[in-house]
Amino acid sequence: MLRAAYILAALLIGFSSSGQAQVQRLKIGGNDGLEWEKNSLIFNALEVTDENGLSPLEADPEANLLPRIKELGGTATTSVRTAAARSNQILKELIDEQYTTGWRVYTNTNGAELEVDMGAVFVLQRIFLHRGVLNDDERSLRGYEFYVNDGDSLNFIGDKPVYSLIAQDRSHGLPELDLSFSPTQVRYFKLRSTGERGFQMGDLEVFGLGVTPFAQYISRVIDLGDAANMGPVNVYTSINGEAKTQFSTKTGYVANDSLYFSQTGIPGEFEEVSLDNFDRTLDPSYAGIIRENTRDWSTWSPPYAQLENAEINAPDNRRYFQFQFKLLSGSLLDKAVVDSVVISYTTPAIADSVIAEISPTTAILGQENDFTYHLRSVTANDKRGFDTVIIRTPFAARATGLSIDGIEINDFTWQGADGRLQVAFPNNRITRSGQAIDVRFTSLMTISGTEFRGEVADSQSDAFPQRIIFGNANEEAVDNTLVVSARIDNKLFTGVDFSSDIITPNGDGINDQIALEYVLLKATDPVGIQVIIYDLSGREVRRLYDARDSSGPNQVAWDGRADDNTTVPPGLYLIRLEANTDAGDATQMRSVAVVY
Numbered sequence: 376m377l378r379a380a381y382i383l384a385a386l387l388i389g390f391s392s393s394g395q396a397q398v399q400r401l402k403i404g405g406n407d408g409l410e411w412e413k414n415s416l417i418f419n420a421l422e423v424t425d426e427n428g429l430s431p432l433e434a435d436p437e438a439n440l441l442p443r444i445k446e447l448g449g450t451a452t453t454s455v456r457t458a459a460a461r462s463n464q465i466l467k468e469l470i471d472e473q474y475t476t477g478w479r480v481y482t483n484t485n486g487a488e489l490e491v492d493m494g495a496v497f498v499l500q501r502i503f504l505h506r507g508v509l510n511d512d513e514r515s516l517r518g519y520e521f522y523v524n525d526g527d528s529l530n531f532i533g534d535k536p537v538y539s540l541i542a543q544d545r546s547h548g549l550p551e552l553d554l555s556f557s558p559t560q561v562r563y564f565k566l567r568s569t570g571e572r573g574f575q576m577g578d579l580e581v582f583g584l585g586v587t588p589f590a591q592y593i594s595r596v597i598d599l600g601d602a603a604n605m606g607p608v609n610v611y612t613s614i615n616g617e618a619k620t621q622f623s624t625k626t627g628y629v630a631n632d633s634l635y636f637s638q639t640g641i642p643g644e645f646e647e648v649s650l651d652n653f654d655r656t657l658d659p660s661y662a663g664i665i666r667e668n669t670r671d672w673s674t675w676s677p678p679y680a681q682l683e684n685a686e687i688n689a690p691d692n693r694r695y696f697q698f699q700f701k702l703l704s705g706s707l708l709d710k711a712v713v714d715s716v717v718i719s720y721t722t723p724a725i726a727d728s729v730i731a732e733i734s735p736t737t738a739i740l741g742q743e744n745d746f747t748y749h750l751r752s753v754t755a756n757d758k759r760g761f762d763t764v765i766i767r768t769p770f771a772a773r774a775t776g777l778s779i780d781g782i783e784i785n786d787f788t789w790q791g792a793d794g795r796l797q798v799a800f801p802n803n804r805i806t807r808s809g810q811a812i813d814v815r816f817t818s819l820m821t822i823s824g825t826e827f828r829g830e831v832a833d834s835q836s837d838a839f840p841q842r843i844i845f846g847n848a849n850e851e852a853v854d855n856t857l858v859v860s861a862r863i864d865n866k867l868f869t870g871v872d873f874s875s876d877i878i879t880p881n882g883d884g885i886n887d888q889i890a891l892e893y894v895l896l897k898a899t900d901p902v903g904i905q906v907i908i909y910d911l912s913g914r915e916v917r918r919l920y921d922a923r924d925s926s927g928p929n930q931v932a933w934d935g936r937a938d939d940n941t942t943v944p945p946g947l948y949l950i951r952l953e954a955n956t957d958a959g960d961a962t963q964m965r966s967v968a969v970v971y
Contacts, residue, residue, distance in 0.1 A: 821895065
């Protein structure tokens with residue numbers, strides 16, 4: 376499918392103080408945004424609200440859906456290709472409100488089929504096929520089978536839907552067919568004749584109810600005018616019940632996200648050609664093939680976890696941008712409405728690219744490790760640049776040094792918080808291509824395969840940060856990666872320790888409780904942790920902790936009380952720390968004395 380680039384008007388909301396970058400905002404929807412349908416590539420099972428929002432279609436139980444399917448790309452075909460039942464006319468004849476036209480079969484009636492693609496998934500509950508001859512009951516449909524398909528890709532063989540039979544009547548003899556059935560998700564349906572005589576039926580009416588289960592919007596390719604650094608995205612929605620909005624993005628270097636290949640004359644061999652040289656008028660078997668352009672475009676991102684002030688989940692520093700969302704209803708009445716989509720970006724980009732790698736690429740889990748973040752700038756001119764490096768770390772990190780082109784820099788500043796280390800050097804701004812930056816820092820690691828993603832930013836302009844790409848940033852760092860693995864060991868816990876060896880729960884404020892500290896390793900997702908107190912006979916005294924923890928430092932406190940909230944007698948007790956992780960099971964036992 377051709378997806379030509381389309382320049383959407385951007386609403387300018389500010390300029391940088393230095394003139395190096397301008398912040399722009401692109402808005403679709405809402406009272407002051409662009410129109411949805413005019414800026415779409417795919418507009419499926421959707422309608423625009425009075426406030427220029429986007430809503431999934433909702434069926435009126437009393438209104439015939441069939442006249443609407445043409446605008447959705449739906450079709451109707453018949454297996455009988457007589458003059459009165461041509462495939463290219465059947466849909467028109469089924470909705471023209473004339474009893475003299477419709478579904479008409481004169482020969483080979485047993486097995487004749489009428490197949491309808493609704494163009495979108497609806498929850499259907501009834502079809503009504505009008506009589507086609509007002510004064511002759513003998514020309515009605517004399518037996519039928521009714522099949523449906525929900526449009527799910529799993530229910531296809533090739534490009535053909537696999538149907539399920541949901542109703543049949545081989546002795547039907549009424550002049551009209553009025554068929555009601557349980558509410559069913561339907562994209563395609565098929566009506567099959569089982570009678571032996573010819574028939575003449577008129578208009579077909581199709582009735583549904585509730586919100587369409589699935590609706591999709593894909594924007595046209597958006598030309599940002601230049602390579603851009605992407606800011607936050609905001610998708611403003613109104614969601615009720617169990618409905619969901621799934622939003623995804625992708626970016627590209629070129630305007631077209633398709634590649635075109637013509638046949639070479641050798642079976643199975645193709646050569647890439649430009650769009651202008653791709654002949655669409657030929658039969659598909661001769662014309663060649665069209666493929667998705669994954670060479671110059673990213674793939675669609677996973678659905679965003681959050682929709683407001685979300686970080687763009689697609690590579691930046693690219694000129695072309697596209698977004699899509701899917702609206703999923705959780706029930707017949709649940710609906711997700713998209714009020715507007717707002718994309719913020721700055722042009723030009725901070726640099727043509729910034730390459731980075733980390734060393735060392737192996738670390739000891741459960742303790743702080745020393746790392747060096749190597750960066751190298753690539754830029755075609757000195758009008759852009761950056762003076763800040765942001766490193767995404769698993770836990771709070773600390774910067775220990777900075778050098779630029781081999782010269783130690785002492786007047787840098789840094790800020791560290793969970794998940795983010797920011798190092799700024801405004802007096803040594805990077806403006807030339809090939810400059811080398813080394814940021815030295817320490818960080819705790821608890822999971823093998825941790826990626827230290829990064830960005831660069833410019834405090835002297837309004838430019839949004841630009842993402843770093845991994846590559847050969849330093850000849851002495853040999854791995855060209857931002858991923859750090861673990862040195863091999865079997866430990867799931869480290870740093871297991873008590874704040875005290877004894878507990879004296881007498882209320883004097885001294886050793887009234889103890890804290891059990893531990894670091895959980897290798898847990899890529901939260902895992903079940905249990906901390907249980909036993910007496911020396913093995914009897915469970917207190918189930919102190921039973922929850923799910925993430926990798927990293929954790930702490931549990933015990934105040935010397937049992938499960939019934941009474942203070943335990945003096946003596947020696949065992950504390951059992953247990954975990955079940957994707958890396959295996961682990962148990963740690965420690966003893967503690969209770970004294971008065």
